[in-house]
Amino acid sequence: MNALNVAEYMQSLGLQARQASARMSSASAAEKNRVLRTLAGKLRASFDALASDNARDLEKARAAGLAEPMVDRLKLTPKILETLAQGCEQLAAMPDIIGEVIGLTQQPSGIRVGRMRVPLGVFGMVFESRPNVTIEAASLSIKSGNACILRGGSEAIESNKALARLVRESLAEAGLPEDAVQLVQTTDREAVGQLIAMPQYVDVIIPRGGKGLIERISRDAKVPVIKHLDGNCHVYVDDPCDVDMAVTLADNAKTQKYSPCNASEGLLVARGVAARFLPRIGAVYAAKGVEMRCDAEARAILEKGFDKLSPNGLLKDATEQDWFEEYLAPIISIKVVAGVDEAIAHINHYSSHHTDAIVTRDHVHAQRFLREVDSASVMVNASTRFADGFEYGLGAEIGISTDKFHARGPVGIEGLTSLKWVVLGQGEIRQ
Amino acid sequence: MNALNVAEYMQSLGLQARQASARMSSASAAEKNRVLRTLAGKLRASFDALASDNARDLEKARAAGLAEPMVDRLKLTPKILETLAQGCEQLAAMPDIIGEVIGLTQQPSGIRVGRMRVPLGVFGMVFESRPNVTIEAASLSIKSGNACILRGGSEAIESNKALARLVRESLAEAGLPEDAVQLVQTTDREAVGQLIAMPQYVDVIIPRGGKGLIERISRDAKVPVIKHLDGNCHVYVDDPCDVDMAVTLADNAKTQKYSPCNASEGLLVARGVAARFLPRIGAVYAAKGVEMRCDAEARAILEKGFDKLSPNGLLKDATEQDWFEEYLAPIISIKVVAGVDEAIAHINHYSSHHTDAIVTRDHVHAQRFLREVDSASVMVNASTRFADGFEYGLGAEIGISTDKFHARGPVGIEGLTSLKWVVLGQGEIRQ
Structure with missing residues (x-):
């Protein structure tokens, strides 16, 4: 792909994500949980199929002279797949916080005012090496009613593609749009530049990786970034x-x-x-x-x-x-x-x-x-x-924020939502 | 002031605000409410003094050929001062949400985990014409335990200075740092450019004014912006x-x-x-x-x-x-x-x-x-x-956000806070 094609490709992913997010935001808890349980089943049943895709990444990594500990991080073992499957099932078992209304109280005018928790819309995630992030991010995105665009590291592209395929099959089988989870299929670096600069399609960017990557993304992004820098x-x-x-x-x-x-x-x-x-x-x-x-x-x-x-x-x-x-x-x-x-x-x-x-x-x-x-x-x-999403009872963690704005510290489902105001009246007008 | 001096001046305001915010964040509810009640008293008692400063703005505006409805917006009448005083008293009467801990629950490891509401730190506000915004922003900043740097329109500079003086006197009388509320004393446009680009000192920018101003600030800011664009x-x-x-x-x-x-x-x-x-x-x-x-x-x-x-x-x-x-x-x-x-x-x-x-x-x-x-x-x-902070029971409104990230819709005290995690243990360690 040349730069122009990458731009067009990312715009098309963006549009598809935005369209899918409308359906996801009103998906029922049962629909979303069905996707997660189906995905858990597929992860357990697909070790052999995944192993061959994963092997291609490992081979390429070794051929490129990657150190063995780094190659290790790319490995999809039955144990890792089981952990990912259990993570999906745990998310399915958690209460659905989308649509919850908090603090509905009557005001002097007679209107009742509260806030409803709704998905942010579309998030973009940029991550390196370990392919399990594909499943962790996709499952959190589904549970929280968002759509997401995932951009993994080039060293895990085959494994990520295979995992994303399982996610999309699971969405389709539950009658939800496949495009609720999209993996960027090109390893062209320009794709990241595009992803972080489409405010019409992407509401927030979550980078996970080295400090250099995160600083670069924060500097160039045209949308909010949930970022984690130092831990001193x-x-x-x-x-x-x-x-x-x-x-x-x-x-x-x-x-x-x-x-x-x-x-x-x-x-x-x-x-x-x-x-x-x-x-x-x-x-x-x-x-x-x-x-x-x-x-x-x-x-x-x-x-x-x-x-x-x-x-x-x-x-x-x-x-x-x-x-x-x-x-x-x-x-x-x-x-x-x-x-x-x-x-x-x-x-x-x-x-x-x-x-x-x-x-x-x-x-x-x-x-x-x-x-x-x-x-x-x-x-x-x-x-x-x-200091960790699981230890704090968030069920899962999409990242850790060292900012104060929006989400702070370990970010779980709630960090992928916003609160909108709901007003219930009986014909009240402003005097 | 030349550009270099403006930059130095704004940096000094920033440092002073950051230092004041540490003290403000741990100020007691009683201290903050005392400032607000003192300020209410001063607003009521100061009409004559304020009128002469206000008259200089009105004179200048008329001399510059400003249309009479625009001149009207600059006027500080006894009625406006009374409304502002009542606003301060209403804020003082509201519960203090700073320090509140929500959702403290025990996790399987034994630690208890919850979240504490704390001030964001320092906010910068850029606004046009009406001088009452000086008091509205200052009082919300005080109640929420933040420090703020206010940059009003040049057409109301004398009125704004006089009002800010009352705020700072009220802070000092309660034993809190005057620099918790600072008004930018220069009308140089470069001051805004500096204010929105000091992430080390300013945590969030709130612009209030025309769409052009807001778009310009959003584009150039190096910190998050709580902004209001269209209302269709x-x-x-x-x-x-x-x-x-x-x-x-x-x-x-x-x-x-x-x-x-x-x-x-x-x-x-x-x-x-x-x-x-x-x-x-x-x-x-x-x-x-x-x-x-x-x-x-x-x-x-x-x-x-x-x-x-x-x-x-x-x-x-x-x-x-x-x-x-x-x-x-x-x-x-x-x-x-x-x-x-x-x-x-x-x-x-x-x-x-x-x-x-x-x-x-x-x-x-x-x-x-x-x-x-x-x-x-x-x-x-x-x-x-x-759709308004007062009608929604927020007590006051610092602005309206058309974004989804952090605050959405009318923004009151809560929008000027963040939630940090608190963990209470009895010697628990990670296994």
């Missing part, structure tokens, strides 16, 4: 707190997995508990090979502890830049603070407003932290690793 | 309906005022009631001098009626463009449709998704219209003129 998350260990709990949480938040955006990158410790807490967490981190980049006070306390442990070079001095850093690696910045005021100020200045937690026994400190820390998720006595 | 609203007279009610509503929706965005511009009539309804509404419109731009079927029915009335040239043939038009004038387009299906399709195609109403007796038609018409406000048996 913190644990603040307050005075007073349960030091055992603090060690457990600071350990889990940093080391349970290093790569997720909700892993903690910064540890703040109240001066009053630093001498009791730091040597213990230092020993845990040292045993796991976690590098600690410290301010002078934290380093001094940790060094005393390390005399008894091992001088293994894991203690470093933090630079100003360290407080901003999202390491996504076995590295953590550590700072001693006077108390909750300094902790809140530090977090509001340096954190990426993703997820921040306090470990405390003090009720007033807990309330202040919850209220004053300006992050998408604020936690008391829990691991930052919980 | 419809009344659909269904079969069956109470024809008396239909005449009353179609009259009020069109003629109670011609200039508001929620006045109706299009009238759709079900074929089954056209012969009974159209001659009656035609007589009402003719008596008020409303021009009717009709499809052939509506015109034929109206012409029969007009034989008995007066052939006064108010009947015209509608062009395709008429169905899209926002007249804001004594003109209405009229079309006969087969029924509710065609009415919904017509509205979803031609309307500006602002406000559309059905007049009906049929429950199924009412439910379908509410669900399927994709507009910010959908109404049954009520005048479109009700």
